[in-house]
Amino acid sequence: MADIENAVELKNVVKRYGEFTAVQRMDLTVPDNSFVTFLGPSGCGKTTTLRMIAGLTDISEGDLLIRGNRVNALPIHKRNLGLVFQNYALFPHKTIYENIAFGLKYRKVAKSDIRDKVNRALDLVQLPHVADRYPNQLSGGQQQRIALARAIVIEPDVLLLDEPLSALDANLREEMRVELKRIQRELGIATVFVTHDQSEALAMSDKLVVMNNGIVEQEGAPEDVYNNPASAFVADFLGHSNIIPATLGGPDAAFTKVMLQSGETLVTIPEQTAKANGAKDVRAVIRAEKIDLSDQNNAADGVITIPGKIKTVDYLGQQARYFVTANGRDWQVINPIDAHPHQEGADVFMHIAARNCVLLPGHHD
Amino acid sequence: MAADVAGARRTPWVLLSPSLATISLLLIIPMMFIVVYSFWLRTATGADQVGFFLDNWIEVLGDRFYRDILFQTFAIAFYTTVICALIGYIPAYFVANTPMKSKTFLLLMLMLPFWISYIIRTMSWINILGASGALNTLFVSIGIIDEPIQMLYNQTTVVLGLVHYLLPFMILNVYVSLDGIDKNLTEAAQSLGCTGFQAFREVTLPLSFPGLAAGSLLCFVLAAGTYITPVILGGPRDAMFANLVFEAIVTQLNWPLGSALSLVLLALLGALVVIYTRYLGVDQIAKSFK
Ligand SMILES: Nc1ncnc2c1ncn2[C@@H]1O[C@H](COP(=O)(O)OP(=O)(O)OP(=O)(O)O)[C@@H](O)[C@H]1O
Ligand SMILES: [Mg+2]
Numbered sequence: 001m002a003d004i005e006n007a008v009e010l011k012n013v014v015k016r017y018g019e020f021t022a023v024q025r026m027d028l029t030v031p032d033n034s035f036v037t038f039l040g041p042s043g044c045g046k047t048t049t050l051r052m053i054a055g056l057t058d059i060s061e062g063d064l065l066i067r068g069n070r071v072n073a074l075p076i077h078k079r080n081l082g083l084v085f086q087n088y089a090l091f092p093h094k095t096i097y098e099n100i101a102f103g104l105k106y107r108k109v110a111k112s113d114i115r116d117k118v119n120r121a122l123d124l125v126q127l128p129h130v131a132d133r134y135p136n137q138l139s140g141g142q143q144q145r146i147a148l149a150r151a152i153v154i155e156p157d158v159l160l161l162d163e164p165l166s167a168l169d170a171n172l173r174e175e176m177r178v179e180l181k182r183i184q185r186e187l188g189i190a191t192v193f194v195t196h197d198q199s200e201a202l203a204m205s206d207k208l209v210v211m212n213n214g215i216v217e218q219e220g221a222p223e224d225v226y227n228n229p230a231s232a233f234v235a236d237f238l239g240h241s242n243i244i245p246a247t248l249g250g251p252d253a254a255f256t257k258v259m260l261q262s263g264e265t266l267v268t269i270p271e272q273t274a275k276a277n278g279a280k281d282v283r284a285v286i287r288a289e290k291i292d293l294s295d296q297n298n299a300a301d302g303v304i305t306i307p308g309k310i311k312t313v314d315y316l317g318q319q320a321r322y323f324v325t326a327n328g329r330d331w332q333v334i335n336p337i338d339a340h341p342h343q344e345g346a347d348v349f350m351h352i353a354a355r356n357c358v359l360l361p362g363h364h365d
Numbered sequence: 366m367a368a369d370v371a372g373a374r375r376t377p378w379v380l381l382s383p384s385l386a387t388i389s390l391l392l393i394i395p396m397m398f399i400v401v402y403s404f405w406l407r408t409a410t411g412a413d414q415v416g417f418f419l420d421n422w423i424e425v426l427g428d429r430f431y432r433d434i435l436f437q438t439f440a441i442a443f444y445t446t447v448i449c450a451l452i453g454y455i456p457a458y459f460v461a462n463t464p465m466k467s468k469t470f471l472l473l474m475l476m477l478p479f480w481i482s483y484i485i486r487t488m489s490w491i492n493i494l495g496a497s498g499a500l501n502t503l504f505v506s507i508g509i510i511d512e513p514i515q516m517l518y519n520q521t522t523v524v525l526g527l528v529h530y531l532l533p534f535m536i537l538n539v540y541v542s543l544d545g546i547d548k549n550l551t552e553a554a555q556s557l558g559c560t561g562f563q564a565f566r567e568v569t570l571p572l573s574f575p576g577l578a579a580g581s582l583l584c585f586v587l588a589a590g591t592y593i594t595p596v597i598l599g600g601p602r603d604a605m606f607a608n609l610v611f612e613a614i615v616t617q618l619n620w621p622l623g624s625a626l627s628l629v630l631l632a633l634l635g636a637l638v639v640i641y642t643r644y645l646g647v648d649q650i651a652k653s654f655k
Pocket of ligand 2: 047048
């Protein structure tokens, strides 16, 4: 009990398709009971990684461990995994009952136990009355719940979900997201969830893995990844960020200046943080919603003010997205709307708190 | 408004009219002629007597000879269909599971036999199985047999020829339904504990059944109506029903009898198609032609 067991562990896993490397050196752990999300742009290797864990695709190099056992060569039907697909993949010629009972039948569970387990699974996904129907008699959301029930009823070591919500419409998706998370918590089942929807990823994960071009760009708790992006890619991909080329100025007591290329000071940050980054040329990452727009210059202590002019306004309902011209470049700012959004062409002041500025090494993308 | 509705109601008929005209002209009207013919009577002089005689029908439906040939025809068609289904499934499965690029090529290869006349393809068996054909020559030369053996001109060679002719139809039908099966389904089955073979039995096979059914119907109907294969590869006792029709009409010039015979075959095969589609659902069969 002392050490945290890992449900899944990837060690230096590589996947090549001929000349093309889809996954390069993946090191990854899925801790027990946790919800891990793979997030990344299309083609970055999320599905490939998931399929390698499932045993649907073989691994070119490296080791895959499930519950501490190396399973590289173990065929899929012996891995005890729950798999949920984007298109549900329910057996169309079998009833809902038969669909859910399928895995239990192959595990040689007794008939009466199968009935109990299937009924419990149907209760869990809140569809107790559909056992005798066929999949095409259910709505998309219901089919996805049944697919989930079919995957969890076998009590798998790991639940693998490849974009299970992306075929559903926005409202249903929201509902299913909550549902899925509830079920996962209730069962305490280690889960790998693939998505390219960042709000989904941020809302659901215990651990977020951001991938790009077959590598892990960053992993960690969602708020850590969100607030402290480790690379420009992560900063850019998660939410809306301003990535500003800057130079570290001379130390001034305990603080270092981060200066814009125009020579103006962007922020001053604790010396420690600046040192840690090492380089002199840096990029400052400031999230769009971490900049306060105001029509007055009323900066508090430790907050830098940059004057600018609003170029365009996107009205988004509760908030608005502004493009502000300041310092010879465009800044993205997302602010809640108080009474009225700021008007196009208005002169505004951008307030940026030092702690909301994350530094990345290097000037160039 | 009213005119619009009437117009909308007329449109399908307008659009259908070319096909309806073609079907009537080439199928329904000639068929009427056959029906009418079947009630005429051929007299001893060789001339047809116009009228309403039931003589042909009584002969066709009452004579054991015709019934036996009918059973033989259906037996041959049945064996052919079963063999086509058994050996056609494998290449269909193989083609459905090859990558897209080679798939096109393989499908083209499947079509290739259609470019050669069916008669020539059937006759090629004579060069293989005949007295001086490839197999006999080989066996004699390596000393397994002293004399060429008679392999041709029996029911087996008729079935062989029909399988050769009809296999591509079966393969294409099965292929279409196999190709439409979502690969995720077998993967899901395997993740739930099936071996590859069990997943095939649980998922792929039942889901390919519509294609197998459609292919079987097509093979059976085409085999039951065949005329050339028994002529080329069958012996005197292996006649099929269509040979009787040929015999009556072309050899004996007895159009009324031939008409009655052909209507019997048409009615039986038609009934088969109707029962079949009832059982399996028309849309199931239509699906695999999609
Ligand atoms: N069977 C294959 N043969 C060759 N290349 C492949 C194969 N499968 C995937 N790839 C390539 O591997 C890369 C990663 O694919 P993968 O399906 O893992 O992406 P993904 O992150 O799941 O993307 P998406 O969000 O679009 O689903 C892609 O560039 C893809 O073209
Ligand atoms: Mg994918």
